[in-house]
Amino acid sequence: MLVTYLEASRDLCETDSILFGATLAVCRIISAKVSTAGRATGHSSAIPAWRRRIEERIAKARALIGRLICFRSGNNRPRIVRTVRMAFAGTNVSLSQPDITQKLTERIDDLKQRIAAWGKADSAIYREVDTVQPESSLLE
Incomplete structure (x- = not known):
């Protein structure tokens, strides 16, 4: 089963995670101790930290928009009211x-504009990072 999965995997992240899982399984079978301290998922994320932060900001803003809309439509539950107060x-x-x-x-419109700006900044930074030439090619 492992061989079929490895042959079918499209990128290194998939292969890396399945290999890590298989290694842990083998270590458990042979009763070997493996330290997984400091690793949440077992492998580092392929998403850059700056992009993850922007995506988190966008997700929080979308959640806030949802709660503001709920309050505007008459939902007065304590959690919604607390969020609106904040x-x-x-x-x-x-x-x-x-x-x-x-x-x-007005607040919802402001948040939507911020999300659009963050999305544009994200794509602009991503394009800039992709198009940067390595320093070694500048020396030629």
Whole structure:
């Protein structure tokens, strides 16, 4: 089964993870101790740290947008209300104001614009990283 999987795998990440799993299984069978300290998944991520941070920011902003929309549509559950209060922390916006719907819409639009800007920055940085020439080619 391992051989078939290795032949069918398309990239090194798939092969790396299955090999790591197989190695752990063999070590367990022969009762060998393997230290996995410091490794959450067993292999390093192929996604650069800067990209992961941008993706996390976008995911958090999308979650906040979802909760703001829930509150705007009438969901007054404690977790939603707490999130909305945090979203307006530092401003003098009260949830009992008559124009709270307008404030929510403005905040949602602001978050959507930020997500778009982060996405553009992400793709621009990614293109720049891909097109950078190695220093050794500049010396020729």
